[in-house]
Amino acid sequence: MSASETTSPATIPRWHVEGDWFDTCRCDVPCPCTFAQPPTYGACDGVLAWHIDRGSYGDVPLDGLNVLMVASFTGNVWGEHSDAYAGVFLDERADEAQREALLMIFGGQAGSWPAELNSMFGAEMRGMDTAAIEMSVDEDLGSWRVSVPGRVDAAGEALTGPTTPEGRRVQSTNMPGSETGPGQVVTWGRATRNRVDAFGFEWSRDGQSSKHIPFDWTGPDGA
Known part of the structure; x- marks a missing residue:
């Protein structure tokens, strides 16, 4: 992911974003990537x-x-890896200035955690598009979902079991491979939907790992 022009640190404004992140993936529960270990089956999407x-x-x-x-x-993904590919959808509601800001932040040019993650992941971009992204996260973290009509349908629900207290979430702290950066709380879940047909990726699977992690990023001092 990259912005349309190279921007020097001196021209990057002050910025801050916070919110919700989640994934649905191929790994068994819990996803080893968040523990900075290789994925369950050696490769992951x-x-x-x-x-x-x-x-x-x-x-x-x-x-x-x-x-x-x-x-x-x-x-x-946190160490030796290969064959890293990605495709990105930006919210179609964003105007030109907002799209450029999203590219700067999530593409890593604006610094902070996304810059570190992009540097480590080093994915080859298969494509980028604007789309109607419908995303929601339950306030109690009971479930989460996202869709791009006809192209992506992903959802997860909080992990529970015989000894999980009612209304409590299965969570971890101080994870060595937190995808949104240090210091965040991971809420573990299971994917109820994980279906993709976009940018040359195609899969349909349910029941594997899903997790929610908040994010809170601020531009480097002086930005």
Whole structure:
């Protein structure tokens, strides 16, 4: 993911975004990638979705916008890996200034955690498009879902079991491979839908790993 022009750090405005992220992937529950281990089957593909609850890039408001990625790789995404590919959907509700801001932030040019993640992942882009991204996350983290009509349909529900207290979530802290950066709480789930036909990716599977992690990113000091 990249912005249309190279931007120097001196021209990057102050920015901040926070909200919800979740994925649905091929791995067994719980996804080893979040533990900084190789995926269950050696390679992984999945859907990654971000919803910005509150955010701005300089004077450009970003509240309520969504970004969705479909991606695949082989090996440990936090270490030695190969065959990393991705395709990205940007929220069609974003105007030109908002789209440019999303590209700068999520493409890593604006610094902070996305810059680190993009540097480590190093995916080859298969495509980028604007789309009607419908995304929701239950306030109690009971379930989460995202869709791009005809192209992506992904959803997960919070993991439960015989000894899980009613209304409580299965969560982890201090994860060595948190996809949204250090210090966030992971809520574990299971994918109820994971279907993709976009950017050359095609799969349909249910019942594998899904997880929710909040994100809270701020541009580097001086941005």
